[in-house]
Structures are given as C-alpha cells and as structure tokens.
Amino acid sequence: DTGVSQDPRHKITKRGQNVTFRCDPISEHNRLYWYRQTLGQGPEFLTYFQNEAQLEKSRLLSDRFSAERPKGSFSTLEIQRTEQGDSAMYLCASSSTGVLSPLHFGNGTRLTVT
Amino acid sequence: LAKTTQPISMDSYEGQEVNITCSHNNIATNDYITWYQQFPSQGPRFIIQGYKTKVTNEVASLFIPADRKSSTLSLPRVSLSDTAVYYCLVGDSNDYKLSFGAGTTVTVRA
Numbered sequence: 001d002t003g004v005s006q007d008p009r010h011k012i013t014k015r016g017q018n019v020t021f022r023c024d025p026i027s028e029h030n031r032l033y034w035y036r037q038t039l040g041q042g043p044e045f046l047t048y049f050q051n052e053a054q055l056e057k058s059r060l061l062s063d064r065f066s067a068e069r070p071k072g073s074f075s076t077l078e079i080q081r082t083e084q085g086d087s088a089m090y091l092c093a094s095s096s097t098g099v100l101s102p103l104h105f106g107n108g109t110r111l112t113v114t
Numbered sequence: 115l116a117k118t119t120q121p122i123s124m125d126s127y128e129g130q131e132v133n134i135t136c137s138h139n140n141i142a143t144n145d146y147i148t149w150y151q152q153f154p155s156q157g158p159r160f161i162i163q164g165y166k167t168k169v170t171n172e173v174a175s176l177f178i179p180a181d182r183k184s185s186t187l188s189l190p191r192v193s194l195s196d197t198a199v200y201y202c203l204v205g206d207s208n209d210y211k212l213s214f215g216a217g218t219t220v221t222v223r224a
Contacts, residue, residue, distance in 0.1 A: 004157070031210065033210065035214075040216070041216060042199075042201055042213075042214030042215050042216050042217050043158065043214045044214070045210075045211045045212065045213070048210040048211070055210070056210060056211060058211070089155075091157050091158075092157075093157070097207070098207070101207060102148055102150075102160035102163060103150075103158070103160065103212070104160070105156075105157025105158050105159065106157050107155070107156050107157050108155075108156075108157055110155070
C-alpha cells in the first residue's frame with residue numbers, strides 16, 4: 001500500500017490561468033473522490049468516480065471545474081480561469097467498495113490564486 | 115445522510131484520556147460511524163469505525179450506545195502529537211458524498 005499521492009503539493013497561479021492537479025489512488029481502489037478544504041473548515045465533497053465513470057458532482061463544482069479518470073486509474077482535476085475564491089486545499093481520496101471501506105486521503109494540493 | 119454535531123474544540127494535557135462525543139440523532143439502520151484525524155497540511159486519516167457497542171484498535175476506542183444516536187471517540191493517554199482535528203462521519207457504504215463538518219480541534223498541552 002503506497003498510499004494516495006497527489007501532485008503538485010503546492011501551486012501558485014495568477015487569476016485567470018488554468019491549473020491541473022493529478023491524483024494517483026491506491027491501485028486496487030475503484031472509488032475515487034475529490035474534496036476541497038478551506039482554512040478552518042472540513043473537507044467538502046466535489047466529485048466521485050466509480051472506476052472511470054463520474055457518478056456524482058457537487059453543485060460546488062462550477063463549469064470551470066472538470067475532473068477525469070481515464071481507464072479508472074489516476075484522476076485529474078482541472079480548474080479553468082481560476083479565481084481568488086478557488087484558493088484552497090484540494091484533496092483526493094480513494095476507497096474500495098467493501099462495506100467497511102474508509103477513505104484513504106492524499107496530502108492534497110494547496111492552490112493559491114493571486 | 116445523517117447530520118452530526120460535535121464540539122468545536124477541546125483542550126487536554128499529556129497523559130490524559132480525551133473523549134469526544136458526536137451526536138447523530140437521525141442515524142439510519144445501515145449507517146456506520148467513522149472517525150478521521152487530520153493534522154495541518156495533511157489529508158484526513160482513518161482512525162476507527164463501528165456500528166454498535168464498542169470497538170477498540172491500537173489507536174482509539176469507539177463507544178456506541180444501544181440507540182446509536184451518539185458515539186464517543188476515546189483517545190487514551192494523549193501526547194502532544196495527538197493535537198489535531200477529529201471528524202465524526204455517519205453513512206453507509208453507498209454514501210459517497212460524506213460530509214465532514216468542521217470537526218473537533220483537540221489541543222494537547224504539556
């Protein structure tokens with residue numbers, strides 16, 4: 001178990017630029033989640049994949065956000081035309097489909113939009 | 115999804131036992147209770163999960179009364195490294211939109 005890895009750990013970008021984050025889940029996990037966390041708050045659900053299918057998107061995920069999980073392996077989260085309000089920690093998690101299947105989180109990508 | 119309520123913060127000292135109670139009055143029959151721990155600049159980490167009565171692992175114990183409307187995470191003999199935010203979540207295996215809430219910030223002092 002190598003854990004969930006996210007890249008990059010930190011990203012500073014100027015308002016209006018596009019950014020893309022990558023998540024590599026635990027290899028045998030078929031569920032993958034993206035969360036966003038701002039200072040002092042708990043993680044907020046953004047979107048969920050079962051294998052390569054994106055099954056749910058939060059209303060927090062505006063049209064500027066898009067997520068993919070080609071071939072049911074790694075996932076990418078892209079934010080287009082970034083805004084200062086997008087500054088947050090973006091967390092990826094994976095889990096199996098068992099009844100007792102806790103989320104395994106990566107250490108996130110910290111995005112700062114200037 | 116069952117809503118949870120837990121204290122915003124708790125203070126403790128090294129060597130003491132810390133008990134964090136989470137209320138979940140509308141817990142459903144198929145729901146499990148799961149606790150996560152989060153350190154600054156890290157993702158949450160699974161601590162313990164249970165359905166009823168008591169569950170214990172090498173890190174913590176989870177006490178769940180018969181009505182399951184609340185649960186208590188017990189951290190024995192805390193150390194400074196247990197300073198973190200602790201989240202209580204309630205849901206079943208098909209709840210992929212789990213809500214973390216603000217959690218309980220536990221501060222352990224020397």
